[in-house]
Amino acid sequence: MQRHQLLFEYGKFCKLCSLPCLQKAQKQILTNVSGIFRTGMNAIMGPTGCGKASLLDLLADRKDREGFEGEILLNGQPRTQNYKYHVGYVVQDDIICRNLTVKENLMFSANVRLSTKYTADEKTKIVEHVILQLGLGKCADTIVGNDLKRGVSGGERKRTNIGMELVLSPRILFLDEPTTGRDSSMARSVMECLHQLSRTGCTIVFSIHQPRYSIFKLFDTLFLLSAGRCTYHGPTDSVLNFFSSVGFSCVEHNNPADFLLDITQGDRPQLSAQQQDDIAFNEESS
Numbered sequence: 458m459q460r461h462q463l464l465f466e467y468g469k470f471c472k473l474c475s476l477p478c479l480q481k482a483q484k485q486i487l488t489n490v491s492g493i494f495r496t497g498m499n500a501i502m503g504p505t506g507c508g509k510a511s512l513l514d515l516l517a518d519r520k521d522r523e524g525f526e527g528e529i530l531l532n533g534q535p536r537t538q539n540y541k542y543h544v545g546y547v548v549q550d551d552i553i554c555r556n557l558t559v560k561e562n563l564m565f566s567a568n569v570r571l572s573t574k575y576t577a578d579e580k581t582k583i584v585e586h587v588i589l590q591l592g593l594g595k596c597a598d599t600i601v602g603n604d605l606k607r608g609v610s611g612g613e614r615k616r617t618n619i620g621m622e623l624v625l626s627p628r629i630l631f632l633d634e635p636t637t638g639r640d641s642s643m644a645r646s647v648m649e650c651l652h653q654l655s656r657t658g659c660t661i662v663f664s665i666h667q668p669r670y671s672i673f674k675l676f677d678t679l680f681l682l683s684a685g686r687c688t689y690h691g692p693t694d695s696v697l698n699f700f701s702s703v704g705f706s707c708v709e710h711n712n713p714a715d716f717l718l719d720i721t722q723g724d725r726p727q728l729s730a731q732q733q734d735d736i737a738f739n740e741e742s743s
Contacts, residue, residue: 545622
């Protein structure tokens, strides 16, 4: 099974904004950001406006490189010209034909995007494999639906949208906030599906804002952003120990994702030495 890793390093990233009545202004979005994403679930997390979408778009080669300094490597090598055709990108809002069935949407994507060297039978087999991968067998022949015509659930619709990228068998799959607009149950269903997909050797990289704990614990690697700077990059199961070592301790029963967002937004003051000692004493006593 081939594994892939994505290495990136940015000196800075500026986005130019011009209006007819104003001079050009520069805004630095990402500063001194570097890291590596390996096979598995790689989450980019942080508060609104911290640069999650910009980082994701740069990694997926969907962002204008004007003002960008740095490099992005795939398996230690510079990205090729056709890089974007070998990765999948699932946008936040579902782009899907609501009047077609789940299978018809996947077949449409396969027919439009796969090479002409594939026969009709081969394309059908690819679509059937994707349906099996994503657990869409029960709703494969159900119309997606819209506000006026009932169809599949929100979680099934998102998985269908993911499937439209998976027909390309991408080495890396990028997703922009895949849980946005879903209730907690649907969000968990989508993320569990991605988690299973990552165990087949796919590198999953996604932005996410405020996941519940059952979703948070599915992440292998966490990349935490605050105001365009990286505050933590490493294993998800080590993040609480890291922040505890610098004076920010997560109280018992608190959702780690909420705790981390409070820190990155500056809403949680650093604990005093006495408070840290009290927490350590309580943990030892329990």
